[in-house]
Amino acid sequence: xxxxxxxxxLVALALGLALPTARNGQAQDPxxxxxxxxxxxxSATTCFFCQYCASCHCGxxxxxxxxLNACDLRSLLDVKPTADILADYPKAKGYVVPGxxxxxxxWLRVADGSMPQGKGRKPDDAAKAALRRWxxxxxxxxxxxxLIVNGSFEDGPEMGNxxxxxxxxxxxxIKGWVVTRGQIDLYNGLWQAAHGKRSLDxxxxxxxxxxxxxxxxxxxxxxxxxxxxxxxxxxxxxKVQMAVRAAGQKAVFECDMAGKTEKDMKxxxxxxxxKAVGPRTTLEFHTAMPATADPFGGPALDDVKVxxxxx
Ligand code: HEC
Numbered sequence: 001x002x003x004x005x006x007x008x009x010l011v012a013l014a015l016g017l018a019l020p021t022a023r024n025g026q027a028q029d030p031x032x033x034x035x036x037x038x039x040x041x042x043s044a045t046t047c048f049f050c051q052y053c054a055s056c057h058c059g060x061x062x063x064x065x066x067x068l069n070a071c072d073l074r075s076l077l078d079v080k081p082t083a084d085i086l087a088d089y090p091k092a093k094g095y096v097v098p099g100x101x102x103x104x105x106x107w108l109r110v111a112d113g114s115m116p117q118g119k120g121r122k123p124d125d126a127a128k129a130a131l132r133r134w135x136x137x138x139x140x141x142x143x144x145x146x147l148i149v150n151g152s153f154e155d156g157p158e159m160g161n162x163x164x165x166x167x168x169x170x171x172x173x174i175k176g177w178v179v180t181r182g183q184i185d186l187y188n189g190l191w192q193a194a195h196g197k198r199s200l201d202x203x204x205x206x207x208x209x210x211x212x213x214x215x216x217x218x219x220x221x222x223x224x225x226x227x228x229x230x231x232x233x234x235x236x237x238x239k240v241q242m243a244v245r246a247a248g249q250k251a252v253f254e255c256d257m258a259g260k261t262e263k264d265m266k267x268x269x270x271x272x273x274x275k276a277v278g279p280r281t282t283l284e285f286h287t288a289m290p291a292t293a294d295p296f297g298g299p300a301l302d303d304v305k306v307x308x309x310x311x
Pocket of ligand 1: 049052053054055056057063064065066068081085095105106109110115116117118119120
């Protein structure tokens with residue numbers, strides 16, 4: 001669904017939420033009845049959130065998580081609650097998870113009566129039921145297609161029983177990928193991979209390297225890169241750093257190596273976003289370790305995905 005239609009669909013669903021409550025009792029008095037009103041110019045809110053939540057979670061008054069704006073439906077869907085906020089609600093996966101009230105913190109806190117706080121109006125059972133139905137009816141975001149080929153490095157050179165293979169700059173043996181800068185090592189089961197059996201050490205034997213892949217993009221479109229990061233587990237490294245680049249933008253990621261072993265690499269999921277500036281974009285991962293670092297062991301990479309960000 002194009003973003004504008006998705007927003008309209010959300011607003012329409014929000015209206016749907018208001019209607020059942022309106023039929024439930026207070027509809028005669030328009031002043032007391034539920035209202036649907038835009039709270040900010042860029043967003044619309046259901047009367048549920050503006051009636052019961054806005055006084056504490058809206059505009060400049062933001063209690064709890066300051067990133068959350070209950071008057072902005074996008075923020076309810078996009079902002080991820082932090083781990084300490086979720087600690088008491090192990091089943092919750094977000095504030096509002098489309099189609100899944102039992103995973104929606106907003107529903108769980110309304111259902112158990114812990115929200116709204118304070119002396120203000122409380123939602124009655126009908127209003128609560130409408131909130132639940134609204135979450136149930138929200139369209140699940142379409143799983144976007146991974147634009148990266150062979151993101152887990154499984155498709156590559158024949159390795160037999162070799163546990164790793166050093167690959168030089170410009171080598172294209174790993175399907176879809178080109179080695180950059182220096183040498184890297186392709187690992188094959190010597191250590192635990194984040195996905196499948198193979199993964200990369202961006203330091204070769206020896207070398208300071210990287211990998212890149214090019215794919216079709218749309219100018220101005222945002223893309224989300226996710227990947228798993230760890231580091232060579234048996235060279236006594238404290239921390240490893242890796243850079244990610246695309247479309248003239250760059251970020252550096254770091255992993256603490258404490259507790260990471262060959263059997264338990266404790267792969268960390270990292271996320272980065274960039275905006276495309278051309279019809280094709282090259283994504284590169286390369287070591288960001290200082291020149292004095294151990295050239296035989298560095299940042300490890302696996303399970304790369306790139307998806308469009310439509311919201
Ligand atoms: C009178 C003020 C008040 C009202 C009204 C209120 N809240 Fe809250 N809310 C708070 C405060 C204070 C916190 C932070 C402390 C906590 O988590 O209990 C909070 C925290 C939360 C949290 C979890 C922590 C976070 O910030 O992410 C959620 C979810 C939440 N509120 C949802 C709601 C919803 C949904 C409504 C409306 C049905 C609502 N609240 C109405 C005061 C309020």
